Amino acid sequence: MAGLGSLPTARRGQNAVLRRAAAPYSDQYPYTGAKLDGKAGTGKGGVQVPAPGDTKHYYQDPPPGAYRGPCPGLNTLANHGFLSRDGITTYTEMVAGLQNVYNVDFATAVALTMLGFVFDGDPISEMISIGGDATLITGQDGNFTGEYGGVSKHGTFELDVSLTRNDFYLTGDSHSFNGTLFAMMLETAKNTSSASNPLFDFNAMALYRSQQYDRARVENPWLYFPELALHNYGAATFLYEAFPSSAKNNTPDLETISSFFGAVQLEDGTWGHVGERPPPNWHNRVVPMTLADVTGGIDALYAAYPKDFGANLGGEWFSLNQTYTPSTNPSRKRQAPSAGDDSLVCGAYGEILETALAAPQPYAMYGFVLEKAGPVFAPYNCSFPGLPTSIAGLANS
Template sequence: MRTSGYSGLHRFKIVRFSGYEFSLSSVNLAVPADEEELANCCKSYDQRKRRVYKAAPYSPNFAYTGAQLDGLPGTGIGGIPVPAPGDTAHEYQHPPPGAFRGPCPGLNALANHGFISRDGVTNFDELVAGQQNMYNVGWDLAVVLAVLGIAFDGDIITEKLSIGGDATNRTAFIGGLFGKEGGLNSHNKFEVDASLSRNDYYLADGDNYTFNTTLFAMMTETVGTTSSPQDPRFDLKGLGLYKGLRYQQSLNTNPKFYFGPKQLIFYGAVSFLYELFPSSTQGNTPNLGNVASFFGAVPSSTNPGTFTSQPERAPPEWHNRVKPYSLVDAIVQLNLLYLESPVLFGGNTGVGNFDALGTITSLITGGTYTPPPTPQELLCLVYQLVTDDDPDSLDHLLDLPLDVLNFAINKLDPVFGQLGCSFSRKA
C-alpha cells in the first residue's frame, strides 16, 4: 500500500492496493505516516480490544493434537478428552457481550471453548489449529474450510473472519474503507439455503443464522425414521434423507430459493454430524445427546419431541476422533450424502418456477450432477468450485477478485497440488 501524505490529519490523494486504485481525494483521515507505523498502530489497537477473548495459547500440558497457532499440521493423534481435565483455558464459557456467533454450530462451539477467539472474530491460524485440536479435523480439510470462510466472507490481508455477522471494523486492514466484510452470515457464500438448522435468508427477513429448534426437531424425527425414534442416529442414511426433505421444503416455499454448485461442497459439512460430533469413547455413535450438545439443542422435559436452545458446547466427558478426518474422507462422504437424495442445481424465480443451471463443469450439466468415477476427480472438482467464478444466484456470477483468487490458490495449492489437481480458471 502506498500513500501520499504525512503524519497527523491530512488529505489522502491516491491509494494503490494490490493493483486496484482508489481516489480518496475528498477524505480527511488521521493516520500514521507510513505502512509500518500504520500496521503497528492497528495491531496495538486490535490487541488491546481482543486481549481477553483471543484463542487460548498452545500449552504443552494440554497439547490436544499438537496443532499450534501457526497454520501447520499437528500430530493427528486423537481420542483426547475435550476439554482435557484441568484445562481451564478451554472450559465452556458463555459467549461474552457483543460476541459473534453464526450459522455453523461447530465453529460456535470452537469459540465457546476458546479454541478460536471467544468473541467470534478469528483468523486463519486459529481456525486451522482449533479444528485440529478440538475435533481432530485433518490439517488438509482444516485449511480448505478456513480458506473458504476467509476468501468469501472475511479479509484476505488480515486473514480474519467473523463467524457471525459483519465485523468489518475488526476484520479489515482499514475497517470499511474497501467495503463490507459480512462474516459467515453473508448469504449464498458460506451460508446457503436448505440448511440443516437455519432458516432460508429470504424466508426469515435475512436471519439465516439463528438456530431454529423446529428444524432441529424435524431433523431428529427424520433420522429417527431410518434408525429408531427412541434412539435416533444422525448417520449417513438419515441425514441424506433429511437433506432431500429440506431441499424440497425450500423449493416449495422460498420464491428466491437457490441451490448452486458450491452447495455440493457443503454436503461435506453435513457429514460432521456423524464423523466429528460422536465421542470416540462411545463407539463413535452419532446419537442425539452428542449432536444436540454441539447444536445447542436442549430436549424439552415437558413437551417431548421439541427443543429449546443454549450456546453450543462439547458434551460432558466427550473425546474427539482417534484418527484425523481428512479432506479425502470428507469428499467421499459428501458424494455419498448427495447420492442418498439427488437433487437438481438451480433456483426459483417464484414458487413453482424452478430453473436448472446450465453447464458448470463436465460433472454438473443442466442442473444434474454426475458423480465422478474416482475420489481424486471429485477432489479436483471441489478445487475448481472453490477457485472458479461460479454463480451465487440464478442471475449473478460470483466473480472472485484476483487478490482473493490468489489468496485461495496460495493457501490451497499445498493441499490440492499433492493430490494432482491443478488450477484452471474458466475463460
C-alpha cells in the same frame, strides 16, 4: 480506515467488540499437536476435549456482542476459546482449532478454512467473522479490501436448505437456530434408526437433506439451490464423521448432536437453544478426518437422493441446467479412500481458486490462497487450465 465514510451507519458500532485471541495451546494440553502457526499437528486423536484441567478451553457463554453464526462446529470452537471467543477469528486459529478439536487432517483444515475465507474473510488481515458482518474489525487500517459479510452472510458460504436454519427469504434470519427444524431432523433420525435411540447417521442425514429440499421447494417462493449448495451436504457429514465421540464408539446419538447444536428440549416438548459445546467426556476422532471423507460424503449423500439445481421465481421453478454426477454411489460411506479421491480433492481446490477470483479484492485473495493452500495441495498435482497455480503465475496473468 479507508472507505469508512461509505459504510452504513449501523456498522460503525462494530468496534464495541474488541478482538480477543484464541486461548493458547501448551505442552501440558497439546490435543492433536497443532499450534497457532498455520502448520500441521500430529493427527493423533482420541483425546478428550476440552482436556481436564485446561480451564482456558472450558466452555463460556459468548461475551456480550460476540459473533456467532450458522455453523455449530465453529460456534463450538469459539465457545471454548479454540477460536477467539468474540467470534472474530484468524486463519491460523481456525486451522489449529479444526485439527485439535475435530481431528481433521491438515489438508482438510486448510481447505475448510479457505472455503470460509474466499467467500467471507479478509485476505489482508487474515481475519474472518464466524457470524455477521464485521468488516470494521476484520479489516486493517489503510488496507480496506472490500466488504466481507462473515459466515452468516446469505448466498455465499451460508445457503438455502440448511439443516436447522431458516431460508433467508422466509424470516430474514438464516443464521439462528430453529428448534422446529431440529425437531424435524430428530424425527427423521427416529424413523431411520429407532425412536428409543435415534442416530444422526448417514441414512438419517441423506433422507433429511432430501426432505429439507422438498419442503423448501414448496415453502420458499424464492428458493435458490445452485450446485454450490453441495456445501450443505458437506456440513451434514460432520454430524456422523466429526461430532461423535470416540469414547462412545463414534455413535452420532441424540446427546451428542443436541449438545453440538446447542439444542435443549423444553418442558412443552419443543427445542430451545443454548451455547454449542461437546457433551461431557467427549473425545475426538482417533483417525483424522480427510478431504476424501468430506467430498466422498457429499457424493454419497447427494447420490442417495439426487436433486435438481434451480430456483423458485415467485413460486415457479426454473432449472439451472447444472448437472452433478457423483463419482461414487451411496455405499461410498463404507469404503476406504481410493486413488480416485484425488479428483475430489482437486475439485475442492479448484473451487477455492475460482471463488477467490470473484472476491472483492481478487488479486489479494488469490495470492492468499496460493500462499496458504498451494503447498498443501501440491502433492495432488492438480491441473487447472487457465488458472495460475503459483505466485509467479499470478503476477504474470
